Amino acid sequence: MHSDTQQRLARLYQDESRRVLATLIRLLGSFDLAEEALHDAFLAAASQWPREGVPDNPRAWLVSTGRFKAIDQLRRKARFDESLDHVADSLYQQSEREVFDDDDRIEDDRLRLIFTCCHPSLAPEAQIALTLREVCDLTTEEIARAFLTTPATLAQRIVRAKRKIQSARIPYEVPGPAELPDRLDAVLQVIYLVFNEGYSSSFGDQVTRHDLSEEAVRLGRLLAELLPDPEVQGLLALMLLHQSRRAARTSAGGDLIRLENQDRTLWDSVMIAEGEGLVRRALVSRRVGPYTLQAAIAALHADAPFAEETDWNEILGFYDLLRRAHPSPVVELNRAVAVAMRDGPRAGLNLIDELSAGGRLNNYHLLHAARADLCRQLGRVDEARLAYEQAIALCRQAPERRFLEAQLKSLAG
Amino acid sequence: MKYLCLVYSDENDLHSLPDSPKDTECHAYAQNLAEGGQLVAGEALEPVSTATTVRVRGGQLSITDGPFAETKEQLAGFYMIDARDLNEALRIAAGIPPARVGSIEVRPVRPLDV
Numbered sequence: 440m441h442s443d444t445q446q447r448l449a450r451l452y453q454d455e456s457r458r459v460l461a462t463l464i465r466l467l468g469s470f471d472l473a474e475e476a477l478h479d480a481f482l483a484a485a486s487q488w489p490r491e492g493v494p495d496n497p498r499a500w501l502v503s504t505g506r507f508k509a510i511d512q513l514r515r516k517a518r519f520d521e522s523l524d525h526v527a528d529s530l531y532q533q534s535e536r537e538v539f540d541d542d543d544r545i546e547d548d549r550l551r552l553i554f555t556c557c558h559p560s561l562a563p564e565a566q567i568a569l570t571l572r573e574v575c576d577l578t579t580e581e582i583a584r585a586f587l588t589t590p591a592t593l594a595q596r597i598v599r600a601k602r603k604i605q606s607a608r609i610p611y612e613v614p615g616p617a618e619l620p621d622r623l624d625a626v627l628q629v630i631y632l633v634f635n636e637g638y639s640s641s642f643g644d645q646v647t648r649h650d651l652s653e654e655a656v657r658l659g660r661l662l663a664e665l666l667p668d669p670e671v672q673g674l675l676a677l678m679l680l681h682q683s684r685r686a687a688r689t690s691a692g693g694d695l696i697r698l699e700n701q702d703r704t705l706w707d708s709v710m711i712a713e714g715e716g717l718v719r720r721a722l723v724s725r726r727v728g729p730y731t732l733q734a735a736i737a738a739l740h741a742d743a744p745f746a747e748e749t750d751w752n753e754i755l756g757f758y759d760l761l762r763r764a765h766p767s768p769v770v771e772l773n774r775a776v777a778v779a780m781r782d783g784p785r786a787g788l789n790l791i792d793e794l795s796a797g798g799r800l801n802n803y804h805l806l807h808a809a810r811a812d813l814c815r816q817l818g819r820v821d822e823a824r825l826a827y828e829q830a831i832a833l834c835r836q837a838p839e840r841r842f843l844e845a846q847l848k849s850l851a852g
Numbered sequence: 853m854k855y856l857c858l859v860y861s862d863e864n865d866l867h868s869l870p871d872s873p874k875d876t877e878c879h880a881y882a883q884n885l886a887e888g889g890q891l892v893a894g895e896a897l898e899p900v901s902t903a904t905t906v907r908v909r910g911g912q913l914s915i916t917d918g919p920f921a922e923t924k925e926q927l928a929g930f931y932m933i934d935a936r937d938l939n940e941a942l943r944i945a946a947g948i949p950p951a952r953v954g955s956i957e958v959r960p961v962r963p964l965d966v
Contacts, residue, residue, distance in 0.1 A: 560942070607960045608853050618939070
């Protein structure tokens, strides 16, 4: 019985601790108080449940225990600081009315937590750190490791963000319909940044840091469940379709393998099927956004059993939609590569040279890498060499640099 | 909760861009906020060339010409508002007419610990 309860408690922590935290933040009006209360509630459960049995509704028990513990704590501190007594009283009265809420309200708390952590008045790196800490329950050490910074720096970033939430009074709410689209974009951006940091980290020795991309997929799933918006589905689809190639993307030695050279039998067909289902649903909605369009492109790659069977025509169709609705130099670059695949290297190179003349991507190593590949195909070896060298100089990630160096070496002459 | 919305803009072209607000528009916006009980105070400021900076160091008063810091954008005016939370304050700030040509810094007012 004893170890049974402990196991159940451990599972409950995994499944419910973020829900309980999200509700406690609403009831107590403070991240710090809520975190302490969550900790105390699980401690109380660990000591009481083995003796008294697990309550019928463990989550409600944890919320109400955590709330009482926090108010108790304030009352104890009030012996030294009278002003806290008043805080404790009003907290007690206020939250008393709100404790026994329906499940919808509780689910909304998780959304409130996500939107608060991704509030645009917090610095982008603070949004990411806070989301990973509060929503995903990663430790500061884990987050610091993932972003190659020290735990002290990261902890400070989180403390500062929480202080700003408190003192600027960032409300704990899901934005109203007028603000929702913009605010949702900010949330999606945080999730996609986390995913990309995991999938193709911009620094360091490894190509992928799996934990982060898995965390991002988990976040995407949670958001899709809480807020079934087409772009949320589009982003989840995009992440799943990329993630599906994970096993094929690097060699045993940790080297990068390009899409056209990957062993497609290693692609995860379950993830692909899920991603494609989501893309289809998102595409028929009225609000087709950039994530959905990129996911549609990824789905077309996933559909081709061999690289030669890729439907570049269809892919270009989606790139055209993408550049019309959401123009960006990176989209132009990717489109140029697709044009090269359909119409030949010269056509692609012309587009890249135009882009390069615009000057906005000249510090982006992939522009030079793409240019190098096309020059090589056209037999313009000297230009290719120069472009590979530029790409290598700009590339900060070791596996990608090794890949580019191998390309440079294999140039004839 | 009170927030101070500081209006910054390059004062050389604050009044001369196609999107530049007229005084009447700013006045109407402030009037509107006041009627909704959201305006505590709000004024436009004379250009920084009229500013004087005061410091006291070691009991010694120093008075110098000009603003505290020379920057590309200058403080052009302010609105002290009363808003429920930061989201409402940001909505109000976004409606301040010179937001179209300059920028609005929204700062929560810190209640003095007395």
